[in-house]
């Protein structure tokens with residue numbers, strides 16, 4: 040019917056069976072008229088449902104066919120073909136409604152107009168919605184299948200009940216087999232009901248009412264067996280016979296023993312209950328996710344907390360995802376989709392879900408695909424949710440703590456490292472890195488012992504490390520580490536292990552102390568001590584050290600050599616054992632107590648006795664070393680052998696005596712004949728000079744002059760020798776007094792020359808007065824004698840220093856070349872001729888001798904033509920070795 044004429048504008052062209060239509064409308068049915076040109080009209084309750092509109096609707100029969108269920112097409116076509124006048128059609132088929140759902144309809148119709156050969160022109164009829172009936176039928180069909188199954192399996196029984204007599208009959212298990220005890224005899228409805236569990240009776244009666252009303256009704260209840268046991272049965276039944284006036288006549292049904300299923304169900308329920316309890320206790324939730332429908336069921340207290348209604352715990356997948364934190368959504372969706380696509384068979388994620396209190400809960404969800412369709416596509420995934428908010432918060436706090444610890448660890452000014460069981464460094468402090476010269480990257484992951492020097496590495500590997508992992512601690516183990524630059528660092532290493540929950544040591548934290556410097560200091564100290572000892576022993580000086588008991592603990596080689604002992608003969612003995620009895624007495628009674636009291640002895644004169652019995656005269660100086668508490672620790676003595684000095688002194692004394700004798704000879708014995716020569720020469724000049732010729736008189740002059748000079752020389756020599764031999768007697772006096780004394784002795788010279796002597800400054804001095812006066816006299820005399828053209832001026836000045844006194848004598852005379860500054864102090868050394876300036880060259884020698892005997896010195900500064908300045912340095916204390924004066 041493709042080339043179809045358009046629908047007629049006026050449906051009256053098709054004619055209508057008004058009476059039939061009216062009747063159908065009254066019955067609430069839908070009526071139709073179909074013309075063989077392919078157009079139809081329809082009116083009634085179904086038109087709207089089918090999307091045709093309301094009122095009288097026009098429809099194209101081709102469209103109608105398109106909307107029919109394909110399975111029903113053959114039946115419909117057959118029915119249409121078979122229709123003829125007097126032969127109506129009745130067909131049931133499915134047709135798509137406006138929602139694309141199939142509606143079961145029942146179409147009945149008959150030919151209302153036909154052509155001569157009897158083929159139809161117009162069909163009219165009624166269409167009814169039979170969906171409800173069809174549903175019931177399909178259920179019934181299912182039940183019938185159950186009946187068959189029940190009967191076959193022996194678990195079912197059939198029953199029928201005559202509603203007029205209310206008696207019935209049962210077959211199958213309900214008879215003897217299952218022990219309900221009905222037998223084959225008819226039973227009454229009351230007898231039936233009597234063995235139904237009282238709690239279930241109400242349901243049974245309701246079910247009966249439903250069957251009476253025409254439904255296929257089904258109920259499950261308990262019945263008591265003969266032996267008193269309850270069994271669960273399912274009863275399905277319906278009215279199967281009615282009277283002509285449609286009164287129910289007979290019911291029939293099926294009784295199935297579902298005890299097994301029920302107990303299973305109960306067990307499932309119990310298990311579910313236990314599961315629910317367990318979930319509650321563990322604060323878990325169980326989830327089930329339908330991977331095809333994308334719905335999710337979440338059961339458990341946790342589910343409730345995150346807003347899943349536990350009365351109806353199924354929610355839409357998209358709804359669930361909407362509860363997840365935006366940052367975590369991606370991961371959840373990805374995993375779900377992958378499971379749905381079969382790419383992933385498990386689910387594992389930690390994500391945040393908004394709780395009903397508005398806070399975010401950290402949820403750990405694990406699960407897997409638990410059901411697959413027959414074609415292998417995943418259907419259902421299931422798993423558990425766990426609220427890990429607290430753990431994660433704790434973990435975060437812990438991580439923060441760890442971070443803090445890590446930064447402290449890194450920044451602490453100590454050498455720290457942490458190793459794992461393989462000895463690999465997993466953490467290291469910055470200080471470690473700077474001390475060792477490495478970067479963090481060069482160290483992390485390296486075996487700690489690889490930073491040790493070779494021998495230490497072996498020692499660590501073979502001995503120390505195994506013991507450490509066993510004992511859990513090591514303290515102050517000396518190691519030598521090698522820095523990046525190759526330097527060796529001495530380390531004291533202490534470490535402790537960190538154990539896991541099983542008590543297994545998994546990490547070790549080590550602390551390293553750099554003792555390189557300490558060791559170097561120690562080494563230096565040892566070297567210093569050795570050096571000291573070497574020097575001590577080898578120094579060509581007699582030295583010994585005694586302990587507070589006076590026993591020798593150390594002695595120099597020179598001591599041993601001088602005393603003729605071996606070291607072992609000396610060490611441990613008392614030092615006083617080596618003294619002569621007199622020295623020993625003095626040492627014991629006076630000097631040693633003094634040493635321990637004052638801390639030193641100064642220039643003690645002792646006499647040691649060598650192993651061979653020879654005496655050695657010594658000067659002993661010692662000082663005491665005390666410990667940190669001030670207690671005597673040792674006394675170091677340096678001993679000077681003055682035997683040779685003493686010998687020299689004795690020799691000097693001897694020669695001095697001889698010199699004295701010479702002086703006496705010179706003064707008396709030599710002067711006497713000299714005076715005679717001079718006296719007679721003078722006599723001869725007076726008496727015989729006119730008898731002598733010119734030559735003779737000149738010779739006499741020479742003789743006279745020579746005798747006088749010799750006289751002067753002897754006088755000067757005598758005073759030089761006398762001054763040198765007289766012992767010094769120091770006293771304190773005013774310098775100006777000594778200057779006055781000297782001036783008095785020089786008054787003729789001063790007066791003749793018109794010299795001016797000025798004392799610029801003076802004061803008390805400590806010296807041998809006659810000696811100092813003589814020295815001043817000589818210096819002043821020279822200052823006047825070696826004058827230039829201008830009248831001589833001699834200035835004397837004195838100032839005191841910490842060491843003593845400084846006395847200067849300056850003049851404005853002729854001066855001399857500075858290079859002669861030393862020479863002029865030697866006896867008989869002169870710079871000028873006797874003719875120019877008379878003198879013997881002894882005066883300055885006496886000055887030098889005098890100042891040196893005072894322990895001082897003399898210096899001179901001079902410029903020719905300008906004058907000279909002589910300076911005497913006179914020390915405060917005049918030291919003369921006691922040994923030499925004794």
Ligand code: ADP
Nearest residue numbers: 821822825863869870871878879880881882883
């Ligand atoms: P003398 O004066 O008897 O020659 P001295 O020992 O006193 O002997 O002096 C040694 C020499 O030093 C003198 O001969 C003189 O040449 C020089 N001399 C000493 N004092 C002075 C002085 N004040 N000025 C210049 N020359 C001096």
